[in-house]
Amino acid sequence: MNAVIANITLRALFGRRRVLLLALLPLILLGLAAAFRAGGGDDTDILLGRFGIAALLPLVALIVGTGVLGAELDDGTAVYLLATPTPRHVIIATKSVVAAAVTILFAAVPELLAGLIAFPDRGKLVAGYAIGAAAGSVVYVAIFVALSVATRRAMAVGLIYVLVWEGLLASFVSGIGVLSVQQYTLSFVRAIASAGDEVPATVSVVTAIPLAVIVVALAGWQATDRLRGYRISGEAG
Amino acid sequence: MSDLELRAVSRWYGNVVAVNDISMTIGPGVTGLLGPNGAGKSTLLHMMAGFLPPSSGTVTLDGEPTWRRPEIYRSIGLVPEREAAYEFLTAREFVVASAKLHRLPDPGKAAARALATVELTDAADRKLGGYSKGMRQRAKVASALVHDPTVLLLDEPFNGMDPRQRLHMMELLKEMAAAGRTVLFSSHILEEVEQLSDVVQVVVSGRLAASGDFREIRRLMTDRPHVFTIRSTNDRLLAAALMAAEHTSGVAIDDAGLRVQAADFGGFTHALASLARAHEIGLREVIPADESLESVFSYLVRR
């Protein structure tokens, strides 16, 4: 962890226009929670699961995860960071931690608040959703940071992953769950809240935990390796 | 000392060859990398700075390859060409951050020194986003200097600078070179390279076209005629005499004087002196007309 890098990353993240989008999404969740409270809704899965975990969490993680490093790599500002003897894994680690923290702030914390607003008597379940979301943030962020080092189209690829892989295929092909961060997250939620079928998860927590660890480690390794090979190409003029 | 050595370096992108079998050694002093846009200068600089691997050949700093080794940045400072910088940081914050990332023991002081060197102390607390192009360039140089590197690489550093800033930057680079550092800068502007470099590396279409002192390079190209402008007490008589002489390949006469083309520099200068004396013509001015980098360069480009 490097304080200088963390500082600059945070300032860069919160200085851009896309942060507005970041603030908008949890507000929608809270608005819906209020609507639930007012309308007497009782389906926890739809609010905290289908919206909170399946839509809000990956989108926030995507915006933040690609924002901490991607833009700098694209416009060449990263060179000021890279032309120093700072070890590359320190750079990746610092930025990933910052990204995870911000994602937790904008996704897991609102998840907690929304759950408490909409289902004030389901404390354990809500806690499960929030903590599970926090764990999911870490995994999502690791993947998206690695993606932003690997390709200039990180955001588009990430969205296709969320929409097509996690959204579409996961509902048609049952085995895919083992490769879906969404399912890992849901399994965490289920385990923490000791919930049964109320939290639909196609993967058991016993499988999900090691897989999540492997994914994070793999993503971190890939990101570091590719960062070492960061190249500036293209001639002037 | 820090020597950058390129041995048989080539870099290609698919079918396009950006750098074609270039070998050179860059040592202490100011070296100018000269070439037209698209010649491969940026590619070479990025390879030397460890931000691009050669497709073949080796690029080394004191014997160690530059690619994939963050340690080289202890000795190398890079001033990249692209303008983008952290708009929201002030110059001071930017340079201090650079100092901290280089793990300097007293980042604040090092930053202050670097900022003073580039004369940005007064404006140091304004955000980079509000800077002019020249000021931003100076901030980049300060950030590259803050850790006192032995090698300084600058990609088109004088872009966007006004004459006073350019002069100041040139003096700064000369000072650094005099202190024993290796300074390499790229440019497509002949005057800049002419004024500043001790050694010139001329790159054209990815190939090393010439290297060394540019006057020497010029002299080496004996197959292209040297041009002299001569004013004398009797231009026409001198013209006739020169025309008959062995080393002359062409003579033109106009209001400004004689313009003589000669194939062999040494032979011609001898012949001129003896011819003038023999015909009792006084030589008022003898000016080699195209010793400048401009003609060297245009000649090389046309080759």
Next chain:
Amino acid sequence: MPSERSTQVSEASGVIYDIGYQNYDGPRLGRRNAALALYTHGLRGVFGLGRPAKSKVLPWLIVAIMVVPTIVLVAVMSRAELQVERYDFYPFQLQAPLAVFLAAQAPELLSRDQRYHVLPLYFSRPIRRSDYALAKLAAMVTAMFALIAVPLLIYYLGSLATVTHGVGDARHQTAQFALGLANAAIHAIVLAPLGMAIAAFARRRAFATAAVIAVYIITAAISGVLGALPGNGGRYGQLLAPFELIDGVRVWALHGKVMHDLAPSLPVYVAAAVALVVVCVAVLLGRYRRIAA
């Protein structure tokens, strides 16, 4: 010989030299043809025609995703002699590929011109700014329509060839097909302006794509959440999700089959859809009226 430097001309005079520049004296086709050319070019570009191979991958992948199920269905029908009604809800079931196509290709039409600052070149020609925006929009509408209509056509022809027996049957099939085409048209008319209006504001393609898909995901999720509220009121959340909105229009306007619970008042869907189209087109035109050229 050293090159002569040109001498100053003492009197003020000027000459234009003939260096082979040829004037164009032929017909100039004018605004309508320009707009048409822009439309055709846009339509080709959406499918990657006339562009490098990499640009063809995604659109044709989506085409394949849209078409393959119908081919499979036709094969199944011929084997099993089963009639499987598909005209109505095909686009709804394939909303994800359609969303991806829109998200990926709307920026292809709009963001590139913005990013490389070629708009001044367009706007200094006979076409007006609104022509530019509308021509591009028309291209996307056509593309989205084709994306739905072609699979339906395959299905229709396949049905005729396999499980259709007799004229009455054929007439029924044709009627259903016509309704399917109308449904496709509604989808195209509602979806294209939405995607284009979002993409018009992003210079970078990745952001535009991201924005469109994010809107799709979030609105679908909001609709789902609101729909889970007890009572019928929550179903009006469907007005926010484009595909569900269109589906409501389909049920009302085309007397289509009801596939999922809808809100009580169907004309509201139609009003909302019309409003959406109008607003999106207005936003798109407004954007191009104000964009710095």
